[in-house]
Amino acid sequence: MSKITSQSQDFSQWYLDIVKVAELADYSKVKGCMVIKPYGYAIWENIQRELDSRIKAADVKNVYFPLLIPESFLQREKEHVEGFMPECAVVTHGGGKKLTENLVIRPTSETIMYDTFSDWIKSYRDLPLKINQWANIVRWEMRTRPFLRTTEFLWQEGHTAHKDKAGADEEAHRALKMYEDFDRDFLALPVLTGRKSDKEKFAGALYTLSTEALAKDGKAIQAGTSHNLGMTFAESFNINYQDENGALQKVWQTSWGVSTRLIGTLIVVHGDEKGLRLPPKVAPTQVVIVPIYKTDGEERETVLKAARQIASDLKRFRVLIDERDTYTPGFKFTEWEVKGVPLRIEIGPRDLAKNSCILARRDTSEKTSLEISELFTAVPKLLDQIQENMYEQALKFREEMTSEIGTYEDFKKILEEKGGFLVTGWCGKETCEQKIQEETKATIRVIKEENTKCKCVYCGEKSSHKVYFARAY
Numbered sequence: 324m325s326k327i328t329s330q331s332q333d334f335s336q337w338y339l340d341i342v343k344v345a346e347l348a349d350y351s352k353v354k355g356c357m358v359i360k361p362y363g364y365a366i367w368e369n370i371q372r373e374l375d376s377r378i379k380a381a382d383v384k385n386v387y388f389p390l391l392i393p394e395s396f397l398q399r400e401k402e403h404v405e406g407f408m409p410e411c412a413v414v415t416h417g418g419g420k421k422l423t424e425n426l427v428i429r430p431t432s433e434t435i436m437y438d439t440f441s442d443w444i445k446s447y448r449d450l451p452l453k454i455n456q457w458a459n460i461v462r463w464e465m466r467t468r469p470f471l472r473t474t475e476f477l478w479q480e481g482h483t484a485h486k487d488k489a490g491a492d493e494e495a496h497r498a499l500k501m502y503e504d505f506d507r508d509f510l511a512l513p514v515l516t517g518r519k520s521d522k523e524k525f526a527g528a529l530y531t532l533s534t535e536a537l538a539k540d541g542k543a544i545q546a547g548t549s550h551n552l553g554m555t556f557a558e559s560f561n562i563n564y565q566d567e568n569g570a571l572q573k574v575w576q577t578s579w580g581v582s583t584r585l586i587g588t589l590i591v592v593h594g595d596e597k598g599l600r601l602p603p604k605v606a607p608t609q610v611v612i613v614p615i616y617k618t619d620g621e622e623r624e625t626v627l628k629a630a631r632q633i634a635s636d637l638k639r640f641r642v643l644i645d646e647r648d649t650y651t652p653g654f655k656f657t658e659w660e661v662k663g664v665p666l667r668i669e670i671g672p673r674d675l676a677k678n679s680c681i682l683a684r685r686d687t688s689e690k691t692s693l694e695i696s697e698l699f700t701a702v703p704k705l706l707d708q709i710q711e712n713m714y715e716q717a718l719k720f721r722e723e724m725t726s727e728i729g730t731y732e733d734f735k736k737i738l739e740e741k742g743g744f745l746v747t748g749w750c751g752k753e754t755c756e757q758k759i760q761e762e763t764k765a766t767i768r769v770i771k772e773e774n775t776k777c778k779c780v781y782c783g784e785k786s787s788h789k790v791y792f793a794r795a796y
């Protein structure tokens with residue numbers, strides 16, 4: 324097995340090593356695109372399954388829209404086209420002929436969906452309209468990294484239309500809360516939530532809400548976003564409805580999404596020197612059984628029989644028996660540690676003679692000996708504990724890495740020496756935000772409080788915004 328670079332030595336290289344050695348993804352021949360391998364895709368499928376059921380529980384229906392969008396659709400919304408056109412891939416030819424109108428490969432689906440919304444929505448009875456799409460997206464990125472930033476990625480995008488601002492506000496916040504809960508309960512990720520500054524918001528949105536995780540190298544990572552789009556797109560795409568009194572009104576809209584970036588987030592938040600660590604709920608394999616035996620003779624059959632019985636007793640979990648004779652137990656231990664399997668059961672002839680086995684936790688590296696008959700009750704308890712412990716560890720790390728900052732000198736010093744989230748005052752002016760970014764590479768991740776008394780860390784003016792700054796992925 325290839326060696327993994329130490330996190331403390333070179334975090335970026337450590338990350339790339341994990342993606343490769345844990346067999347999550349490969350580079351493709353197309354720059355910036357990745358091949359998601361079976362183990363990586365199984366993580367995505369678990370994310371998809373759980374999140375899809377939460378989306379449906381909110382009465383949102385799944386749909387599918389075309390990959391190709393007429394270029395003129397993007398042109399209809401000024402801010403949107405300015406934000407997205409520079410990173411669009413454009414199809415100019417089809418069937419060997421130059422097209423009469425260029426087609427853009429979707430960088431996001433607002434424009435193509437909302438052109439259809441204007442047909443679907445006629446009356447207040449058609450509202451709210453709430454749909455979601457699981458799809459691939461292309462954004463021409465200059466600097467890419469598997470899962471964290473790729474030219475093509477997979478995501479879900481929710482799109483809704485409402486009668487009024489209150490409806491859109493409520494939906495934008497509902498989606499944010501759904502992501503926050505999902506991140507905490509399923510991925511063991513503590514995330515900050517809040518509004519983005521205008522500079523950082525989605526192109527064309529009234530406001531953007533975001534979930535932000537903290538990577539082990541002290542950088543923030545935007546894990547999901549939810550936008551109140553106001554009436555911007557309704558105006559460009561003529562999405563009107565007749566209200567209860569017969570008057571023509573424009574709809575209010577939202578869109579919200581998370582992507583395969585969540586897999587990158589899992590790696591940078593939970594990974595350690597030994598490799599990936601996966602929270603049990605999202606892990607493709609929750610329990611791996613490594614049988615230990617001499618490959619010649621009866622021992623093999625006896626041990627395997629016991630291992631298969633254990634797997635059968637635990638069949639309500641995702642259990643795998645590593646029966647490969649071509650690798651040593653030691654090699655297998657390392658491999659499953661790199662892949663982040665939460666729980667490992669080791670069983671050999673000596674354990675079997677005592678009706679016991681060894682249980683090894685990936686999150687704490689603890690090993691305990693246990694009667695085989697106890698596994699049935701011990702495994703579910705342990706998986707719950709691991710899930711919870713991983714969340715607590717990540718939360719503790721974030722708390723230790725969050726600093727209250729008074730002066731700009733301290734801001735620069737803490738950012739350089741420690742990183743993490745810097746909580747400080749901001750006057751609300753884009754010029755200060757811009758200067759800070761140019762001088763330190765830190766950006767406002769989310770606004771913490773909007774009505775509080777403090778001073779802008781840059782210009783010193785009285786301000787009402789407390790914000791979280793960080794360098795980010």
Ligand SMILES: [Zn+2]
Binds near residue numbers: 749750751780
């Ligand atoms: Zn200022």
